[in-house]
Amino acid sequence: MISRRDFMVSGITATGVGITVPPVFAKSVFAATMEDVHNDRVLVILQLGGGNDGLNTVIPYADPAYLQARPTIGIPAAKILPLNAQIGLNPVMPGMKKLFDAGEVALVQGVGYPNPVYSHFEGLYIWEHADPTMQQNEGWLGKLLAGQLNAQGHALTGCALGQASTPAELLAQNATVSVIDSIPTYQVQGGAGRRVGAPALYKRTPGIYGALYDQALTTAEYGIAALADSQSRYTPSVTYTPQSTVYGSKNSLATSLQLTAEMIVTQPSVKICHVVLGGFDTHQDEDTRQNALLAYVDSAVSAFMQDIANHGMADRVVLMTWSEFGRRVAENGGKGTDHGAAAPIFVVGKPVKGGVFGEQPSLTSTVDSGNLQYNVDFRSVYQTLIRDWLQADPTSVLGASFPELPIIRTA
Numbered sequence: 183m184i185s186r187r188d189f190m191v192s193g194i195t196a197t198g199v200g201i202t203v204p205p206v207f208a209k210s211v212f213a214a215t216m217e218d219v220h221n222d223r224v225l226v227i228l229q230l231g232g233g234n235d236g237l238n239t240v241i242p243y244a245d246p247a248y249l250q251a252r253p254t255i256g257i258p259a260a261k262i263l264p265l266n267a268q269i270g271l272n273p274v275m276p277g278m279k280k281l282f283d284a285g286e287v288a289l290v291q292g293v294g295y296p297n298p299v300y301s302h303f304e305g306l307y308i309w310e311h312a313d314p315t316m317q318q319n320e321g322w323l324g325k326l327l328a329g330q331l332n333a334q335g336h337a338l339t340g341c342a343l344g345q346a347s348t349p350a351e352l353l354a355q356n357a358t359v360s361v362i363d364s365i366p367t368y369q370v371q372g373g374a375g376r377r378v379g380a381p382a383l384y385k386r387t388p389g390i391y392g393a394l395y396d397q398a399l400t401t402a403e404y405g406i407a408a409l410a411d412s413q414s415r416y417t418p419s420v421t422y423t424p425q426s427t428v429y430g431s432k433n434s435l436a437t438s439l440q441l442t443a444e445m446i447v448t449q450p451s452v453k454i455c456h457v458v459l460g461g462f463d464t465h466q467d468e469d470t471r472q473n474a475l476l477a478y479v480d481s482a483v484s485a486f487m488q489d490i491a492n493h494g495m496a497d498r499v500v501l502m503t504w505s506e507f508g509r510r511v512a513e514n515g516g517k518g519t520d521h522g523a524a525a526p527i528f529v530v531g532k533p534v535k536g537g538v539f540g541e542q543p544s545l546t547s548t549v550d551s552g553n554l555q556y557n558v559d560f561r562s563v564y565q566t567l568i569r570d571w572l573q574a575d576p577t578s579v580l581g582a583s584f585p586e587l588p589i590i591r592t593a
Contacts (some may be wrong), residue, residue, distance in 0.1 A: 223572055224446055226455045232462035235472055235509035236525030244268045247545040251512040255469045269542060277484030285536035287528055288589035290563060291542040294524035294556025305506030310351035312561055312580050322579055323454055324354025330574040331453045332358060337405030340454040341445060344438025349456050365409050412448040419492035420485045425478055433515040437457040439486040447493045462505060466516035477540035500531040500571050509543050510552050524556035537590050559584055
């Protein structure tokens with residue numbers, strides 16, 4: 183049985199995932215047409231959980247301090263995929279190199295914030311809430327959805343895909359978010375019996391609880407109905423390579439990105455999609471563990487971008503990566519790296535103005551005894567994507583204005 187307390191805390195829950203969060207605040211539900219949503223542009227957020235090592239992702243091969251700091255796990259210049267005379271990609275990322283050469287990758291160097299923290303929990307909170315002071319209690323994407331992109335409460339405008347819970351960056355009062363593990367299992371938890379029994383608990387509830395439940399259920403049922411025939415309208419145009427385990431971390435990024443492509447192709451109201459790949463906390467054996475993870479990212483993102491292009495959607499989609507922090511400059515005794523600060527991020531898509539933005543932080547002039555000094559505030563990236571890509575107002579989301587980056591094509 184679902185208690186009133188369970189409903190108020192957790193909302194309606196789908197098999198393996200939450201269905202809309204928080205559905206009690208959904209304003210109304212309409213059939214999704216492009217007249218109902220902000221515009222047809224989609225932002226895909228790819229979270230690299232655990233703290234991805236930026237220095238072995240984008241390698242400053244021309245700086246002798248790099249291999250001096252990493253005699254064991256450093257990648258020699260002869261192996262890297264050069265982007266220019268100073269930096270290159272990890273050799274396991276040929277797909278990203280191809281996209282970069284096509285002008286569809288903006289590589290932003292040295293992304294971070296003042297007074298960096300080195301805790302996973304705090305680092306995640308800062309990036310998810312766009313607040314280095316950790317005073318905000320709503321996720322930046324949730325605020326964006328509720329305030330501008332999805333004021334009508336469409337069930338599928340904001341989606342967390344291939345996940346078991348709602349990412350904190352999508353949580354905000356009045357934000358309607360669907361958490362979808364897979365389309366076939368996207369039903370109210372417990373199957374038909376629960377769908378019949380749960381409404382009965384509230385149908386006779388007087389006052390706000392009954393009304394809120396009815397509205398939440400309507401939102402959820404709309405989302406279920408909208409997805410019911412999507413698989414008949416989408417066939418992947420490329421082969422996604424699923425991988426259930428990458429060095430001990432259970433992940434399904436390729437499956438999640440295939441689901442993302444299906445959502446974009448079949449659901450016109452989709453605006454924000456969130457996917458995640460964990461396992462990047464590489465304190466040991468980084469040369470094998472991170473390479474496996476980056477190869478998986480490279481394959482999955484390449485397949486996704488090609489699939490989107492083949493379906494005629496390339497002009498609609500931009501993908502951004504992020505991780506809660508980078509790693510320290512020097513390798514540790516376990517052939518790995520410890521928690522660090524600034525790191526590069528990727529912004530990918532046909533609408534992107536490709537190239538390298540920001541500067542590679544110094545490997546010798548560091549902060550906190552061996553961590554990279556940031557030169558681009560991560561909120562500058564957020565602001566650029568909110569204003570220049572999603573065509574919304576970033577100040578109401580971020581609470582201040584930050585320098586923008588010329589990473590989105592204007593024509």
